[in-house]
Amino acid sequence: MRGKYLPATTTDQRLLDKDQDTDWVHTDPWRVMRIQAEFVEGFGTLAELGPAISVFGSARLKHGSDLYAMGEEVARLLVDAGYAVITGGGPGAMEAANKGAHEAGGTSVGLGIELPFESGLNDYVDLGVNFRYFFVRKTMFVKYAQGYVVLPGGFGTLDELFEALTLAQTQKVTSFPVVLIGRSFWEPMIEWLGTTVLEHGMIAASDVARLQVVDTAAEAVQAIVKENAVIAASRPE
Numbered sequence: 086m087r088g089k090y091l092p093a094t095t096t097d098q099r100l101l102d103k104d105q106d107t108d109w110v111h112t113d114p115w116r117v118m119r120i121q122a123e124f125v126e127g128f129g130t131l132a133e134l135g136p137a138i139s140v141f142g143s144a145r146l147k148h149g150s151d152l153y154a155m156g157e158e159v160a161r162l163l164v165d166a167g168y169a170v171i172t173g174g175g176p177g178a179m180e181a182a183n184k185g186a187h188e189a190g191g192t193s194v195g196l197g198i199e200l201p202f203e204s205g206l207n208d209y210v211d212l213g214v215n216f217r218y219f220f221v222r223k224t225m226f227v228k229y230a231q232g233y234v235v236l237p238g239g240f241g242t243l244d245e246l247f248e249a250l251t252l253a254q255t256q257k258v259t260s261f262p263v264v265l266i267g268r269s270f271w272e273p274m275i276e277w278l279g280t281t282v283l284e285h286g287m288i289a290a291s292d293v294a295r296l297q298v299v300d301t302a303a304e305a306v307q308a309i310v311k312e313n314a315v316i317a318a319s320r321p322e
């Protein structure tokens with residue numbers, strides 16, 4: 086550019102200018118950049134994690150409860166079986182699983198989420214990433230795990246469980262073990278899926294069959310190890 090085509094200021098000057106309006110910070114194009122940055126950070130942090138299992142369950146589980154102990158045990162056994170443990174990095178079942186993995190000397194991953202009432206990553210997370218967007222974080226739970234173990238929980242847990250089931254049903258992910266711990270908690274839901282939802286023709290019997298329900302941490306880990314061995318054996322060389 087020459088003469089009248091030369092801008093009055095350089096790109097660097099405009100970049101460093103302190104008197105700009107800041108409305109753009111609150112616009113969708115800028116959010117897209119932040120979303121992209123979250124994917125970049127998540128992928129960059131987790132790319133070399135190795136085999137991992139995502140563990141879900143209620144954020145409200147109390148330290149010292151039987152289910153909290155179950156969360157610790159399942160994570161410990163997953164570490165013994167060679168898996169890293171991924172959680173939402175928060176309290177309750179997430180903290181229990183991170184504690185079990187951390188104390189067993191395994192890789193304890195926490196994918197935190199910005200919430201109005203969130204207190205940050207729990208003390209047992211060794212490798213942590215904080216997300217603003219639930220959907221970015223949920224991509225990480227699936228992408229970097231070889232299966233899900235799900236303890237009893239509420240809406241958040243159900244959301245994470247049903248996302249995996251939908252991805253498997255629509256073949257967005259193939260061969261993805263999902264193990265639920267706690268028969269008395271989960272069986273009414275399985276029963277409803279296998280009768281009402283199935284009889285209305287809204288799911289297939291094979292969708293329900295995908296869910297494995299167990300009562301102990303050892304059974305859950307055995308189910309994960311067994312299904313992943315079958316998946317590995319069926320993979321082309």
Ligand SMILES: C/C(=C\CNc1ncnc2c1ncn2[C@@H]1O[C@H](COP(=O)(O)O)[C@@H](O)[C@H]1O)CO
Pocket residue numbers: 140141142143144145172173174175176179197198200202203237238239240241242243245
């Ligand atoms: C409600 C409480 C804490 C909220 N803190 C959370 N931190 C991180 N992740 C969370 C939190 N709450 C829900 N999640 C996600 O959903 C799942 C648990 O949800 P549920 O409704 O409690 O079953 C969990 O796996 C997280 O990924 C209590 O202080």
